[in-house]
Amino acid sequence: MKVSLFITCLCDTFTPDVGKDTVQLLERYGCDVDFPANQTCCGQPAFNSGYKQEAIKAMKQMIRAFEASQYVVGPSGSCVQMIKEYPHALKDEPEWRERAQAVAEKTYELTQFLVEVLHVEDVKSTFQGTATYHPSCHMTRLLGVKDAPRILLENVEGLHLIELPMKEDCCGFGGTFAVKNAAVSGQMVDEKAQHIDETGAEYLIGGDMGCLMNMGGCMSRNKQDVKVLHIAQVLNSQ
Amino acid sequence: MGIKIGDKPYAERIQAGIENSFMRQAVSSAQGRFRSGRLKAAEELGDWEDWRTLGEEIRHHTMENLDYYLHQLSEQVEKRGGTVFFAETAEEANAYVQEVAKKKQARKVVKSKSMVTEEIGLNEALEKSGCEVVESDLGEWILQLDEDPPSHIVTPALHKNKEQIRETFANKKGYTKTDQPEELAAFAREQLRKDFLEADLGVTGCNFAVAESGAVTLVTNEGNARMVTSLPDTHIAVMGMERVVPTWEELEVVVSLLTRAAVGQKLTSYITALTGTRLEDETDGPEDFHLVIVDNGRLKILGTEFQSALHCIRCAACINACPVYRHVGGHSYGSIYPGPIGAVLTPLLDGYEDHKDLPYASTLCAACTEACPVKIPLHEHLIRHREIIVEREQRGAKSEEWMMKGFAKWASTPAAYKMSTKMARTAMKPWTKDEQIEKGPGPLKGWTESRDFPAPAKKNFREWYKQREKRRGEA
Structure with a gap:
């Protein structure tokens, strides 16, 4: 099973150990983990502050980064939930909305992925x-x-x-x-x-x-x- | 009084709330009681989520057909001897009530608790035309004596304790007994009895009006609304235009949701349904009944993305669940509608000018949305308000706007993002001590006033990953 790690900007910058543990944990259960290097931030700081247009720029970058993945797994409920919001936020751009939907559907929070997908x-x-x-x-x-x-x-x-x-x-x-x-x-x-x-x-x-x-x-x-x-x-x- | 309370700016109001330790104690313990009551009452019902869905459907259906049900309601009220007045604005509503009072040569008006009359400032209007107005809900009466606005939509004097109430009674009404709640309540009852008997006019709100029969229903625990509607010869009910249900069947659902969500009761002590004026063979009821249906900004919400805010049944479950409300109290919102629903409704009814900070008074934790018995997506409405404030109203701070533009550039340019996460530690070095930032610059200033901020890691995740991949490639 191929899994792309969605590290989140906070873990990337402040707590890289969380990322390492996430990678090792997933690998322990046979996942082939990769790290799409063009991922940035999910856009939540702008989205929740009302700067939707600014947030959409971040969203599109994230969609591009994860489009090719089979599964996307992140160690954060909040950032994963933001990705789930993408299709709604992009509802006025049908093409992007569809691409967002595809990414949202394959994105999971770490513990959710372990229990619901890997059944561990x-x-x-x-x-x-x-x-x-x-x-x-x-x-x-x-x-x-x-x-x-x-x-x-x-x-x-x-x-x-x-x-x-x-x-x-x-x-x-x-x-x-x-x-x-x-x-x-x-x-x-x-x-x-x-x-x-x-x-x-x-x-x-x-x-x-x-x-x-x-x-x-x-x-x-x-x-x-x-x-x-x-x-x-x-x-x-x- | 009107919807807006006080003239202090948002930051000052919040600070005053935070510093009022007594009020916070009172709010916190009340929230605890209400919350556990609500959860217990919901559990008792068994299928709470189904009830919520039903409540949402009823409210949605009613709003979608509001013109029909209001028409039916007004026809039914008139058929039963009442008079209906549609008021587009607060001024029109007040002028109508003043006019009725004048015709009746009313000198004393007794009221039961009503948020919409607070919203339109009816008491001040009636006082201006020479009437004495007496609030008969215990909480409202206390506030009226103290000239203090409500801080909660169900329990308006939530921010006061019994000692403060005793003092108010002593200073304003010559009360000499203790601060025992029973003695305080007995005193209020004794004082108010005289007012009920002397009043020429009774004014109530309306929890729900039943369109099919023209009945006005009142949900109370003190029984005062029954005195207000049965002793004076004239009864005026004032309702927000959204507070209608199609039939008794829907009333049963929304009242069940209201009492359980508000105070954790299966039913309140009194649920009164008043249909029309006193007929010849009847002994009770007013000779004259008026229903004032108030728009005051509601109609323009209909048909917009905020329409579900009109579903609100004023139970305050969102207020009782809100952790921000707990720490700042109701007055901090600067509106008679505080808490999450207040932060959603107030800018819709009264504009962004005075209330643009309210949608930000939330962490978007969604405890409100989860608590709402008619499933209003309150936290989503708050985000939408923020978008409007920033994009349409252009009311965002310039510094914030630049920061967000920078954010967009940063988050959509991987090279810039990579560079910045790599440089973060060095950039924060001047403020870092023992891996913590105790006094941060710029936006971190507020954060670090009460808590530390961590220093960025020595090596970020992507560098570690890159090196690992490299090692693997070599192996």
């Missing part, structure tokens, strides 16, 4: 420690990926999961929201960090780098002793 529920990984999982909003509410991360994490040997209080609540990231409404965003992430603290977990696990950077940045500022991990890092841990 136990990745045979081992990770010692207590952790809490934050289900990010776009992954759960928009992309509809609710169970896959939980199923996979529950099967990780040695991992003790503690439920995060008010886990459905947004961490306050919201892309450009964290910049435009920084003060409100700061209050939201503070509350989230408090809930993480209440669990007593050593690790915070999530499936979206943006949210993790937000929560991690807050806990770093608060000198909270919680390590932040992307789910790919835990699933690829031996």
Whole structure:
């Protein structure tokens, strides 16, 4: 099975380890992973700020980059969901809409791909420690990926999961929201960090780098002793 | 009062909200109660998603045929002795009510809770023409005594605690007892009883009007709406033009959705349906009944991509689910319609000029869309508002516009993208300490005021991948 990695601009720039773990994880299950080098950013920062025309330029670049792929897999619910939005965003350009539809249909979030396409529920990984999982909003509410991360994490040997209080609540990231409404965003992430603290977990696990950077940045500022991990890092841990 | 509350700019309102720790505590605990109530009531019903779909279909069908149902409604109301007035604007609606009050030589008006009368500023209009207006919903009465606007569409005084309420009662009405809710409520009841008996005119809102019978329904918990509609000789109901259902059958569905989504109740204490004036052989009801159907900007939403915003049944489930609302409170929105639905509706009804910041007061987490009992895609409407603000209204900040133009260039030119991710670490070096940026430049300034930002990695993913491929090729 040929899989193209959609790295996301955040993982590419800030957490390349997440990309490495994603590649290794997929290869472990027999996927032939390639990395289309002309991929950039999904366009979400512009799209969610109302700059649709600017976002469309990014979308078209991404469509060109992934058109030839059999499957596209990315370690982010939010960025994958953005690709799912492409056909709708390009509805006024029939040719591009069709091309967008083809890419959207073969694009999956990592845990979704493992569970729904590869039918893997136990990745045979081992990770010692207590952790809490934050289900990010776009992954759960928009992309509809609710169970896959939980199923996979529950099967990780040695991992003790503690439920995060008010886990459905947004961490306050919201892309450009964290910049435009920084003060409100700061209050939201503070509350989230408090809930993480209440669990007593050593690790915070999530499936979206943006949210993790937000929560991690807050806990770093608060000198909270919680390590932040992307789910790919835990699933690829031996 | 009108839809807009206060003149403070958005940033100041938000800051004031954040600093009001008491209000935030009150909002947070109320949200918790409402949310768990809603989820429990939904679970109890069993097939909540089917109910939501049905609710959406009913509202959609009604909006698609609004002219038909409003016509039917007005015919039925008139057949049963009522008078119907279509008001295009807030001014027209107020002028009509003032005119009725004048004809009746009304001096005292009692009201039950109604958001649309807040929207059109009816109290001020009636006071201007010499009437004394008394709000009889407990929350609204407290706010009226305090001259404070509502901060929530279902529980308008959500931002106040019992101690503050006791103080208000003591200062404005000479209350001498404790801040026990029972004592406070008993005092309000005692005070309001006199007003009910003296009132010449009763004004209510309308949760839903039933087109097939001309009935106006009111959903309450305090029973005050029954006093307002049965004691004074004249009853005026004011409704937003979208608040109609075809028949009793649809009413059952939307009321079930409303009470469950709003407060987690199967039904509220009182659901009142009022059909026409008092007939000769009847003992109850007003001699004179008027239904004022208010457009005030709604008609122009019909037929647009925002039409589903008119589906709203004013349950506030989106407000109760919203994490932004929790931290800033209702007054921060600067509109009597706060929260996600307020951020969608307010610019539609009152324009972008005063409300262009509202669509950005959301992380687009979609908790609102998920909570909405009639499936309004609230977060999508917020994005669409942002597009209009930027593209049609040209109201985006210049600096942001340049940044986004730069973004488009960057994201559509792989060479530029590759170069920048490679250079990111070096570029951020002046601000980096121990792999964290504690005080960032430009757009990162706000972020780093309350949290750290990570330094870009030493080697980005694509470099690692390229080297791996190279090694593999050599092997």
